[in-house]
Amino acid sequence: MAFLNMLKVLELAYNDGRDPMTGVCLHPGKGNLADFKSFEELYAAFYDQLRCYTRAHVIFDAVGDLALEELVPDAFCSALVDDCIQRGKNNQRKGAQVYDVISGLQSGGANVANALQALKNTLYDEKSLTAEQIQTALATNFEGIPGEKVRQKAPAAPKVWKRYRRSRPAG
Numbered sequence: 001m002a003f004l005n006m007l008k009v010l011e012l013a014y015n016d017g018r019d020p021m022t023g024v025c026l027h028p029g030k031g032n033l034a035d036f037k038s039f040e041e042l043y044a045a046f047y048d049q050l051r052c053y054t055r056a057h058v059i060f061d062a063v064g065d066l067a068l069e070e071l072v073p074d075a076f077c078s079a080l081v082d083d084c085i086q087r088g089k090n091n092q093r094k095g096a097q098v099y100d101v102i103s104g105l106q107s108g109g110a111n112v113a114n115a116l117q118a119l120k121n122t123l124y125d126e127k128s129l130t131a132e133q134i135q136t137a138l139a140t141n142f143e144g145i146p147g148e149k150v151r152q153k154a155p156a157a158p159k160v161w162k163r164y165r166r167s168r169p170a171g
Contacts (some may be wrong), residue, residue: 001079002057002058002060002061002104002105003104003107004054004057004062004104004105004106004107004110005107005108006107006108006111006112007107007108007111007112007115008035008048008080009046009049009053009112010046010050010109010112010115010116012027012029013029013030013045013046013048013049013050014032014033014036014042014045014046014119014135015029015032015033016028016031016032016035017030017049018147019140020139022044026052027048027049027052027053029049030048031045032044032131032135033119033123033131033134034130034132034135035129036043039116039119039120039122039123039124039125042116042119042124043116045101046112046116048086053121053140055105057104057106060104061086061104072092072165074090074091075090077079077090077091078090078091078095081095082096083094083095083096097137107158118136122134122150122153122164129149129150129153133146133149133150134150136152137149137151
């Protein structure tokens with residue numbers, strides 16, 4: 001089963017496709033947060049990254065399914081799925097007639113929606129924060145006065161900012 005972190009995809013979108021922690025770029029972006037003149041441009045960059053990583057996600061999921069089918073027959077799981085025992089086939093060999101799909105996991109959809117709304121409100125609609133202030137807060141793990149200012153001005157998504165802060169290593 002593949003795993004797609006949609007909040008990471010958003011982070012890649014506003015960093016020109018580059019992971020700010022590792023510097024790795026797997027799919028070229030459309031610019032940095034400061035380059036986007038409108039929310040629509042930011043969203044288009046996010047959508048472009050999301051399409052790329054969703055395609056990869058589907059491929060990785062299919063490869064994983066094939067590998068599991070050939071290399072790791074799961075008798076215990078198959079015993080818990082309707083039809084497998086009666087048909088004499090495991091789950092990977094189409095033993096289940098009713099529920100035979102295991103899909104990948106996409107996480108962070110609600111967090112992405114909150115973050116996009118917070119960016120739309122503060123950066124494009126109200127213009128209460130600049131892209132540089134937001135990028136500095138993210139790069140410094142919201143430390144100091146600039147980071148606190150960003151958190152206070154983004155009331156639409158306080159849980160997103162706090163979760164993001166916990167997920168990034170200090171220093």
